[in-house]
Amino acid sequence: MKLQSHFLDGAVGSKIIVSTRDAEVSKMMGAGTLVHNLEPMSNDVCFEVFEQHAFRNVNRDISPNFGLLKEKIVARCSGLPLAARTLGGLLLRKEMNEWEEILNKKLWSLSNERDILPVLRLSYHYLPSHLKRCFAYCSILPNDYEFCEQQLILLWMAEGALIEVIFQKSSNKIDLKYVMHDLVVGLAQWAAGDICFRLEDKQNSDHVQLGCFTKARHASYISGKYDVVKRFEAFSEVKQLRTFLPLSGDYPSNYLSRKVTFDLLPKLQYLRVLSLNGYLLTELPNSIGKLKYLRYLDLSYTRIACLPKSTTSLYNLQTLILEGCRYLEALPLNLRNLVNLRHLNNSDVDSLKAMPPQLGRLTNLQSLPNFVVGKGSDQSDIREIGSLFHLQRTLRLLRLENVIDAEDARRANLKFKERLDELVLEWSDNAQETQLGVLDKLETHRMLKILGIKGYAGLKFSQWIGDRLFSTMVRVSLNKCENCKILPPLGQLPSLKTLSIRGMTAVESVGPEFYGESSLPFPVLDELQLANMHN
Structure with missing residues (x-):
């Protein structure tokens, strides 16, 4: 009904399409006769969908009994696209005798518990x-x-296992975000039993059915604007909870009672996953260090200024998420x-x-988006990056003006970090005496896709910038490199699609040096941005 009230403000002639498996929804929306009941797919279309997933467009030898198998397949799918896709995936790379065995399983004839499609239950059975x-x-x-795909992978990792499953891409086309089909959600709930608990599912007004919660190992809930301790009374009944996971709801700002963080959470001593994402917390209790089994800690978008010293005793911690903690000034020294x-x-x-000292000892690190270069014994200098050989995706090196000796930059070993896709190099002041030498030594591996340079104050760029051997580089950004008069030969990059040049005020003209030695410069360039080029 809350949704329906917004629809009343639509302009004349507006149309809204609502899809549902529940006829009551159409009645609530006042659809009347404007209802289109989707019929099951025809047998031929159903089998085409099945084939796309069972064969993946690869020709296979067809058994003489294939016609009979086809009839069984169509019957098992009941004209439902999800069933056809799932059964096709289940039979992928299996021999025909295995097809017959699966299609004749007794699981097909079991009662349809909780409206779970037999084919979904069967696919779960074979996992x-x-x-x-x-x-x-x-x-x-x-x-x-x-x-997010990555979030779920990290949660699985905290549980000690990983899985590659087929989810539906989100219809809003946000990269790497997914939703589960509601029928698949039902299957997951059936498989989990009482082990997984969604707080909203068990609530009746302000009361929680505590009996459903005592066996739980994993709990989630939608964050409210004000989450007071009363909401979490059920958590005192569970003895071995492993997952405490709030999920983002309708409110941009969420508040959590101090009693929850200081009194309740330390008692959940078996936690492996703890998220406080989005809560406007300013501090954490030192007792968080007692959660010895913790593997995943998400403090994103909180207002904490520092982490408790005891955080460094969480020796099993695999994932620490601090994204958007804009008040955080320092990480624990240890x-x-x-x-x-x-x-x-x-x-x-x-x-x-700055980064805390001896960060290079964290040799298992795979993701570290930002490394703030420090100096002095209580900070990590750029050499600490050298031993982090497993870094992948994005690395942003900040405050490179703190690199005094170019040889230290070489020890960062960027050439050997072949899992990095994106590298951003940033200076914060205009000291230029050593910057060219430092940039020379920061040459990265040749398969890099994205390069950004900001605040570089040298008079010219290093020779590796624009080298045609960087054959996979698709995006380059040069920003506020105010002393460089000549642009690097970026026209030589064969895969460059996006180029942004901003704030290079010393550049007076763009000549053939920009194209390099390529007979066909910028062969695939789609987007060129030139801004704040005053000369």
Whole structure:
């Protein structure tokens, strides 16, 4: 009804399409006769969908009994696209005798518990045991909830297992976000039983059915604007909770009672996953260090200025997410103790002044979006990057003016970090004596896709910038390199699609040096931005 009230403000002639499996919804919306009941797919179309997923467009030898198998397949799918896709995926790469065995399973004739399609239950039955565990974990996600691929992977990792499953791409086309089909959600809930618990599912007004919660290992809920301790009374009944996961709701700002963080959470001593994402917290209790089993800690978009010192005793921690913690000025000095840490997400943390000392001891790190170059014994200089060989995706090196010796830049070993797709190099002041030498030594591997340089104050760029051997580079950004008079030969880059040049005020003209030695410069360039080029 809340949704219906907004529809009343539409302009004359506006049309709204609502899809649902519940006839009551159409009555609530006042659709009347304007209802189109989707019929099941025809047998031929159903089999075409099945073939696309069972054969993946690869020709296979057809058994003489294939006609009979085809009839069974169509019958099992009941004209439902999801069933055809799922059955096709289940039979992919299996021999015809295995097809017959699966199609004749007794599971097809079991009662349709909780409206679960038999084909979905069968596909779950054939999963390996560790993948069944991961799939059941998905039941903590509400219907129609958009989730990030990477987030779910890290949660699975915290549980000790990973799985590659087929989800539907979100219809709003946000990259790497997915939703689960509601029928698949039902299957996950059936598989999880009482192990996974969504707080909203068990609430009746202000009362929670505590009996449904005592066996829970994983719990989630939609964050409210004001989450007071009473909402979490059920958590005192569970003894071995592993996951405490708030999910983003309708409010841009969320508040959590101090009693929850200081009194309740420390008692959940078996937690492996703890998220406080989006809550406007300013501090965490020092007792968080007692959560010895913790593997995943998400403090994104909180207002904490520092982490408790005890955080560095969480020796099993694999993932620490600090994205958007704009008040965070420093990380604990002994962060190097977290030797199992694989993901340290400090993106959009602009107030961070330096990295703690000896960060290079975290040799398992795979993601570290920002590295603030420091100097002095209580900070990490650029050499600490050298031993982090597993870094991937994006690396942004900030305050490169703190690199005094160009040889230290060479020890960062950027040439050997072949899993990096994007590299951003940033200087914060105009000291130019050593900057060319430093840039020379920061040459990266040849398969880099995105390069950004900001605040560089040298008089010219290093020779590796624009080298045609960077054959996969698709985007380059040069920003506020105010002393360079000549642009590098970026026209030689064979895959460059996007080029942004801003604030290079010393450039007076663009000549053939910009094209380099290529007979056909910028062969695939789609977008060129020139801004604040005053001369």
